[in-house]
Amino acid sequence: MELETKISRVLANYGKELVQEWVQEQLKDMSTHGHLMSDQQLRSQCEEFVHLVQRAAALSDCRDMKGAEWEPTRDMLASISKSRAHQGYTAAETALFVLSFKKPFFDRLRLEHGGNTDALAADLFLASDLLENLALHTTNVFQASREEIIRRQELEIMELSTPVIQLWPGILCIPLIGTFDSERTHVMVESLLQKIADTRSEIAILDISGVATVDTLVAQHIMKTIAAVRLMGADCFISGLRPAVAQTMVQLGVELLNVITKANLGSAMDLALRRLGLEVRNVKQ
């Protein structure tokens, strides 16, 4: 015997009450994150969800969520998940949005079915399955948007960490900031060499005033960078050696043989300009 599902009817008849109870339920659960979203916003999200599910349930048999009838629901949940991922909700809290609908919804289903336990059990199973699938969908979207955020940030950090600046036609500057490992050095050397090739620059200034400490490995990376720059046919100066860094290098026995070092970027720039046959002079006289 095919039992008729009352999911759609329950949603249509008790829509307002369901939303009311559901919102209460969620406010209780998410007391810690109450400030992230207004009650009004939450209520309108809930209303829209109930409305969309009702319409989809009326059109389909609630068994397969992949159909076109469920697309508006899926899209709406996806946009909620995305915005929550950006607002800083956890994955559990996002999934709870859908899962917390169970309690008020099941209560209403029980009332509607009265004593017909077979029909009630079938409907509960169906509704439970439906809501869990929708919750899983929100979790998937939530995770995907989180990953997207991480990927974007990774890219930004990578770009931030290795800027190559053209100070003058023919003169490039690469300011080193923070700590240097092989991975970062690799990216830095690659972008520097590429920029040298692109701009046909003759001089690259390695400004290490932002490097707090230098160990043998970092010194080795710097020497390798200089060697590669020279192979390209450009020359490389170092500027901004801090006294402490200079001392460490001496103690470590790092000799910057054949490398021109300057105290600050200005004097390195001055030397670079001279190499190109240019000079800076005061014209106000």
Added chain:
Amino acid sequence: MERIPILRMGPNLLVSIEVDMYDQLAQTLLDDLGDRIVREAARGVLIDISALDVVDSYIGGMFNRIAQLARILDAETVIVGIRPAVAITLVELGISLRGIKTALDVEQGMKILREAEVGATGGGLVVHQED
């Protein structure tokens, strides 16, 4: 037999390497270069490797051999057009190309050779145009 062409530009010889090098080809190039440097009293050798995507220790060693040969025959060697990836590879392989000058492109390389020539003769014998 396959040969790498050697072009003459004024007092300098120009070699453009565009194919994979192997023992026999490198040896032929070395022989030819020695021959031409002596015959034409060349002052400089300019090697353009901008067409090379990859290098190995063998090619690095070949450059060093060419430079040594040229130096003995009183000519300067300049390698131009080393690509970023090639430069990184050479550094990682520990090939220093000591005593070989490098330049970004043929134009810059020629400038280096001209300046070297002026320096070698003290600028006295060579009339050169100020730019």
